[in-house]
Amino acid sequence: MKLFYMPGACSLAPHIVANEAGLNVELIKVDGKSKKTEADQDFLSTNPNGYVPALVLPDGELMTEASVLVQYLADQKPETGLMPKAGEMARYRVQQWLAFVSTELHKAFGPFFRPDTPEATKEANRAHLNKRLAYVDQKLEGRSYLMGDAFSAADAYLWTVLGWARHVGFDLSPFANIQRFIGTVAARPAVQQALREEGLA
Incomplete structure (x- = not known):
């Protein structure tokens, strides 16, 4: 499998999940402006939408969208x-959180x-994020x-x-539980590995 990523972008989430699961994934770095890989290949020929993450399976099948890739890799x-497991309420709860992060926070x-x-748009989004993060907290x-x-x-x-x-x-200091969560996740070996592999540590 090949995971196309940009350091620190939402592609970091499937990267972390791959590491947590111990999966052998080839990492391919993409430049956000030029849409070229480190090998100077045209990323748009892989994903015409031009954004990461993009996961290419061994049979050549392309998968995109962070919230889907983390599930597939897991x-x-x-x-x-x-x-x-499919059919368990816990799975739907995790999917509920993935949808929430995607639509309410990521966007x-x-x-x-x-x-x-x-x-004015930034202010509106800041107010929205404060409300949603209070819920998460x-x-x-x-x-x-x-x-x-x-x-x-x-969580990834x-x-x-x-x-x-x-x-x-964006100030996260009002959210003590979120700050604790950030530290807890950051300490996980698979997360530290992903940060090193993306040149972020």
Whole structure:
């Protein structure tokens, strides 16, 4: 399998899950501006949408979308518990969190990375994020991870998105449980490995 990534982008989430599951994944770095890989290949020929993550399976099949890739990779090693079994309520809870992170947090951070975003839009998104993060913070009360004591694919995605806060000047200090969560996840060996492999540690 080949995972196309940009350092620190949402592709970090499937990268972490692959490491947690002990999967052998070839990492291919993509330049966000030129859309070229380190080998000077045209990334758009792999994913015409031009964004990461993109996962190419051994048979050449292409998969995209961080929330889907973390599930697919976790399911390759079901014994890890990164994704609970199909039919179990716990699986739907993890999927619920993945959808929440994707639609309520990931998308809301996007405008902060675009230089032409009006200040009014940033303010609206900041208010939205504060409201949603207050919800996450409350749900993390007394828990190490979103599902309790067990690390899941949703935690990898949440942690990745929360990491963007410091790059856009978003203040997470009001959220004590989120700050604790960030530290807990950061200490995991598979996470540290992913950061080293992306040149972020």
